[in-house]
Amino acid sequence: MTTPQQFRSDGHGSMARVGVALCHGFTGSPVSMLGWSTYLADQGFAVNTPLLAGHGTSWQELSHTPWEHWYRDFEAAYLELSARCESVFVAGLSMGGALALRVAAHHPVAGIALVNPGLTFDDKRAKYSGVLKHVLKSVPAIGDDIKAPGITEGAYTRTPVAAVHQLSALFNDTLSLLPRVTAPTLVFRSSVDHVVPESSLDAIRARLGSSELDVVPLSNSYHVATMDNDAELIFASSNEFFRRHAGAI
Template identity: 80%
Template sequence: MATAQSFRSGGHGSLARVGVAVSHGFTGSPVSMRPWSEFLADAGFAVNMPLLAGHGTTWQDLSRTPWEHWYRDFEAAYLELSSRCDTVFVAGLSMGGALALRVAAKHAVAGIALVNPGLTFSDRRARYSGLLKHVLKSVSAIGDDIKAPGITEGAYSRTPVAAVHELSKLFTDTIPLLPRVTAPALVFRSTVDHVVPESSMDALRAGLGSQEFTVVSLSNSYHVATLDNDAQQIFSQSSDFFRRHAGAI
């Protein structure tokens, strides 16, 4: 997809050596995170937002992609920033939140900013995806859960069942790692989210090892809040959070 391009920017000014690795969500693309990434880059942060494997092309490609490749791509973005920055944060939307938490469990990140992070499913059929993938190739799309009219995140028109099974494995493998996440965490949670259930937040609260864990409620956005009515609140509050924990305020 022409619009589904990764984004990378060098830092400048007092934030030149402060990096933020940013991840989009499942079946989505960097379109959903580009305004946030550009905001941070304009503020001076070094930013690296990859296009995750299997995304930005066709849902059939995603159906053939193991979850380890999604994580590989995001971890590589984090490590690239670590090679040129003194301080690095991670940020993610939905599945990107799970990837960010996984990186934070394995590396010394400075902090985590998440938007409607996914760790569980709202659709009960997901638990049977390992069997269903053999008889059902795809189901209805989950993209564009956005309250503001006329906005799209560039997600796939179908959701591949085989990829849902991979996502399930990612969630199952990541939840036990949450106690190892001790970095400060800032989580933005929409009061209405038609994609990620509240049980994801319950799992996060129950397992996260961070002593600083702040949840900000978004009352005027749906799941893809980074493109919705509360986007500017996410951008400004996360920027302040990164500055504070980088010692740049």
């Protein structure tokens, strides 16, 4: 069943035994993952792309949503697939990458595909968000960092500072769990990203417990690369990665 707020597919053919749970980013929605989700479903994979708590409504609601609820919703998507598939992969964009890594630290995922995963901040004010949230409700939006013209991910028009404080807690928690992540990992990294700093990838390289980490550079996309000029590269490369590690090649 598919709605504007989520994407689900039961899969078809021999690949229906393989599931992929995909996660959108902070202040965004499954809109940013729709092209990727649809592509994988067309390839036969079982797909579940949920809408995270506090998203797809208003930034005010997000400001009252703890990060554990974001994780709960994505973990539920993984568990729904694992109940009916032989192997399940996790994938995520930006904050969705952090949530995918956290699921992989707690569950036996078959592999991980990340697009510009976020684990650190570029804005130094983020470390003070726990204090700032009491005097500053929101800041300008971080959405639509897309190089291709005329494309929007439909993210919130404002970023709630209280939610940034929650995001910081999620990042810190996930960073501590990276040594427990042992599944094969594929990272797509834009050469120009105005949202997530290079230090996020540096942290993955330094702390990830997996013996297989491949990084694919994206030369013609900004942060929301799943909707940008390199989207087809992401789709095709992840398809090959999932098939290979599911023993379908």
